[in-house]
Amino acid sequence: xxxxxxxxxxxYLPERVMxxxxxxxxxxxxxxxxxxxxxxxxxxxxxxxxxxxTMAVAAGRKALEVAGLRPQDLDLIILATCSPxxxxxASAAYVQHAIGASKAAAFDAMAGCSGSLYALVxxxxxxxxxxxxxxxxxxxxxxxxxxxxxxxxTCVLFGDGAGAVVVQANEHSTDMLxxxxxxxxxxxxxxxxxxxxGKRTNGITNGHYYLCMDGREVFRFAVNTLADAAKQxxxxxxxxxxxxxLFIPHQANQRITQAAMKALHLSxxxxxxxxxxxxxxxxxxxxxxxxEAAEQGRLKEGDxxxxxxxxxxxxxxxxVLRWQPN
Numbered sequence: 536x537x538x539x540x541x542x543x544x545x546x547y548l549p550e551r552v553m554x555x556x557x558x559x560x561x562x563x564x565x566x567x568x569x570x571x572x573x574x575x576x577x578x579x580x581x582x583x584x585x586x587x588x589t590m591a592v593a594a595g596r597k598a599l600e601v602a603g604l605r606p607q608d609l610d611l612i613i614l615a616t617c618s619p620x621x622x623x624x625a626s627a628a629y630v631q632h633a634i635g636a637s638k639a640a641a642f643d644a645m646a647g648c649s650g651s652l653y654a655l656v657x658x659x660x661x662x663x664x665x666x667x668x669x670x671x672x673x674x675x676x677x678x679x680x681x682x683x684x685x686x687x688x689t690c691v692l693f694g695d696g697a698g699a700v701v702v703q704a705n706e707h708s709t710d711m712l713x714x715x716x717x718x719x720x721x722x723x724x725x726x727x728x729x730x731x732x733g734k735r736t737n738g739i740t741n742g743h744y745y746l747c748m749d750g751r752e753v754f755r756f757a758v759n760t761l762a763d764a765a766k767q768x769x770x771x772x773x774x775x776x777x778x779x780x781l782f783i784p785h786q787a788n789q790r791i792t793q794a795a796m797k798a799l800h801l802s803x804x805x806x807x808x809x810x811x812x813x814x815x816x817x818x819x820x821x822x823x824x825x826x827e828a829a830e831q832g833r834l835k836e837g838d839x840x841x842x843x844x845x846x847x848x849x850x851x852x853x854x855v856l857r858w859q860p861n
Contacts, residue, residue, distance in 0.1 A: 539662040540710040542860055543604065543701035545597020546826040547590045548579040548813065555691070562687040569691045570811075574789025578694030578814035581677040586620045588629035590697035591675035594822070595634055598671065602701040609639040610667035613658060615650030615674045615818040617728070617847065618681060619643055630673065639671075646718075647726070647846025648785055650674060650818035651698070652854060655842075656714045658702045668704040673697060674822040681728050683745040692787070693746075694814035698822025712839075713771035714854040715764055719756075722849035726753050753849075757791045760845045762798035768841060768853035776800065778839055779855075783828060785844035786810040786820045807833060817846065834858045 554577045555566035569575055581590070591614055599606060612634075614627035627641035644654040651674030658670040675697035684690045726748045761784055769776055776799050784792050786809060796806055807828045816823055821842050828834050836859060843853040 537662050537665050537704045538707055538709045539659050539702050539704055540708070540859055541700045541856070542703045543598040543600070543602025544699065544826040544829050545594045545601060546696065546698040546823045547593035547597070548696040549581050549585060549590070551580045551582060552577050553580050558691055561684055562690060564687045564691060572790070573692060574810050575691065575814045576811045579696055580679050581695040585677070587616050587618050587675045587677045588620050588626045588633070590677070590695070591626065591630045591673040591699065592633045594675065594697040594699040595630060595671050595673050598699040598701045599634070602703065604669060604701055604703070606635040607637055609636040609669050609671050611658070611661060611670045612636060612639050612641040613644055613654040613670065613672050614641070615644045615646070615654040615672070616676055617645060617647060617650065617817050618676050618678045636671070646850045646852070647848050648787065648815070648817045648820060649844040649846045649848070649850040649852040651821045652842055652844050652852035653716060655700070655702070656716060656852070656854065659709070659711050662702060662704045663709070670702045671699060672702060672822070673699040674819040676817045676819045678746070678817050681744050681746050686745070688750050689746050689748055692815050694816055696813060696816050696819050696823055698819050698824075698826045700822060700825065708859070710857045710859050712855040712857060713768050714852070715768045715771065716852050717764070718848045718850045720848065722752070722756060723847070726847040726849070754788070754791065756849055757787065757845045758794045760851045761785070761791060761795040761843055764845070764851045764853040765795065765799060765841055765843045768843070768855050772855040774839065774855065779805065779841050780838040781805060781807055781828060781833055781840045783807045783821065783824045783840060783842050785846070786813065786824060787815045820844065
């Protein structure tokens with residue numbers, strides 16, 4: 536079995552920033568209400584000349600640079616997204632061409648906000664099997680293009696951006712110590728976006744590609760799942776919660792994160808949060824947060840980190856990493 540570790544990381548956020556004060560002029564809401572209920576103060580919005588694939592390319596190039604890897608050295612590109620450029624082909628195909636990874640296979644992974652962790656676990660499995668040596672994993676979203684800006688229950692929550700990591704084979708050790716993946720399809724209709732290839736859209740969305748969410752039920756699911764998945768993956772690694780140096784939860788809602796912190800008996804110093812600046816980046820959330828934690832020095836050599844996410848599906852994913860990028 537081949538070993539693997541993360542050797543590079545990078546992120547991209549669109550230039551346009553939408554503050555809560557701008558949303559106050561669009562829907563019946565206020566900065567105080569948004570901050571109190573979600574913890575979000577601003578979010579980045581994809582530009583007219585940008586797309587999920589272009590943001591993924593920008594983040595991917597930065598990750599390759601940190602890893603000291605050439606695009607032509609890549610064996611595989613996995614792009615996690617809920618907002619692909621097109622239904623067909625995979626947005627990963629555009630990334631592969633734009634980056635110049637001429638030898639790489641490429642496909643999209645769709646598992647809601649858990650998608651980038653699903654993709655990251657998949658990358659480790661390809662390397663562990665001996666099939667590939669160099670894999671680029673990207674989470675990228677332009678989900679605000681599927682948002683109804685007259686619906687305050689969803690439009691205040693989401694933002695756009697991309698994060699990427701390079702996973703490479705090595706001869707020493709694997710930094711992923713354990714993982715947990717799960718899904719409860721009975722909740723599939725609690726968070727979805729009707730699409731042209733699916734069932735006929737309902738009257739509420741009026742035929743548009745707008746994200747639909749039962750916020751109350753998704754919140755209840757998330758509060759229970761975030762802590763449970765973290766406990767499971769830490770147990771699977773043969774560790775205790777107190778052993779973990781940093782928790783990086785899906786950045787969806789500060790109340791969800793706070794509930795999980797309480798259930799896990801975590802102090803705020805051990806939890807990474809960038810929700811206030813970006814909002815919910817869906818499949819890009821975990822990758823952008825991991826990149827920022829590395830850039831800010833929150834991750835040191837040998838640190839144990841837990842990544843945990845939940846999303847449409849209803850899906851969940853978690854992993855324990857021992858940070859050893861060198």
